[in-house]
Amino acid sequence: MKAVATFLVVLDIFSACHGWTCKAAPQQFPAAQVDAGLGEVVLTDNNSNVFSLSGSSWVELGSVALKHVSVGPAGIWGVSSSNTVYKFVAGDFIPVHGLDLKQVDAGGDAQIVGVNTADTIHCLKSKVASSYEEVGTVSWNELPGSLMYFSCGSIGCWGVNMNFQIYFTKVTPSTCDISGWKNIPGAASMVEVGTDGSVFVVNSNGNIYQRTGISDSIPEGTDWAQIPFCLPIKHVSYDLGHLWLVTKDGLILQCDQ
Incomplete structure (x- = not known):
């Protein structure tokens, strides 16, 4: 850990990437993934512990072990190693029965989206997601297509399939209807959409x-701009001007423009 600490100090002083200035964030090593939305930041570590950022410290969130967590307008949601879906309610995570998922996203307009182990795509209507407050069973809408990762924001939703192809669609929060899939040039292993519609991807390298x-008239955007960085990244999230990164070694970084 001494080498890690030395690297983070050097990073704080020198790191500037394509208009972004990066620094070491508070560490919860080794981090697995991070998600930011509505001013909150949550993460899971390699031991499936869940944390929320409070000031400059990570505070353990709930008592349930989760492999993936997401925060947004519909609250904090996650999935366990057995692919059970959970929502954070009254200080702890409670199970959401009705469908098993391997990844969920809470960043849309209060709807919840996710994918299961067969890469089928699912959406929980905004009214159901927001009002869910006690253990029960809910009905998910299955969407056409196949994705291994799916994320939504205020302007649209983005997904990546097993061939690393990138797709865009719009999802109606109240009905889970979609506008149809549009293939976007490029390749990625995961994609994250900020609450404001900003989109970031990480590729297999x-x-x-x-x-x-990206705009209201062109919600799918026009091009990709690489953000050079000195370490390989495995997970990214964005909120309120802050880019949150998890390196493949489990370090947490915060970048600002």
């Missing part, structure tokens, strides 16, 4: 790209 040209 650990490189980060930001989607440019």
